Amino acid sequence: MPAKALWLLQIPEIVSLLETFDVPVVDRAIIERLFGLRRRQAIELLHRFGGYQAGRTFLVDRHLLIEHLRRLADGEPFQRESRRKELLDHAVDQLRRHRTAARVKVPVQPDACSRKLADLAPGVALEAGHLHIEFSGTEDLLGKLFELSQAANNDFDRFRAAAEPVERRSA
Structure with a gap:
């Protein structure tokens, strides 16, 4: 099973940022920054989302990219990962509260x-x-x-x- 994309849960934020851009296409460097990827990973992602090469530059249509990301966000892998993270956050929060309470020393008389x-x-x-x-x-x-x-x-x-x-x- 391939590793989960680290950017998967960042899709809503990435889409929000892409919507603020005033350009028709997005290049590899922007993909690297938005998704937190290295060069090769960004190129692979560009191909996955319908990107193309213009000269030595890899590009993807911004609206097409947003559409692909929205479909991913509506899909089962995103929903499952989102729920998993929510449960993990809840468990970590409970553990922190329990550890804080466990450190409290209650004075109790011997009798x-x-x-x-x-x-x-x-x-x-x-x-x-x-x-x-x-x-x-x-x-x-x-x-x-x-x-x-x-x-x-x-x-x-x-x-x-x-x-x-x-x-x-x-x-």
């Missing part, structure tokens, strides 16, 4: 896993329908939320009774 509602950290108050937490930074907040979750896990009935508004308890 946090056995925490009960009655012995929550200072600055944590749970009342019917309200939770109030005083914290000095993101890590401190996360530590107190962890302790609160452990208190809920260790005695859920008491946690529910403290958290739910009075009218919900009787229902």
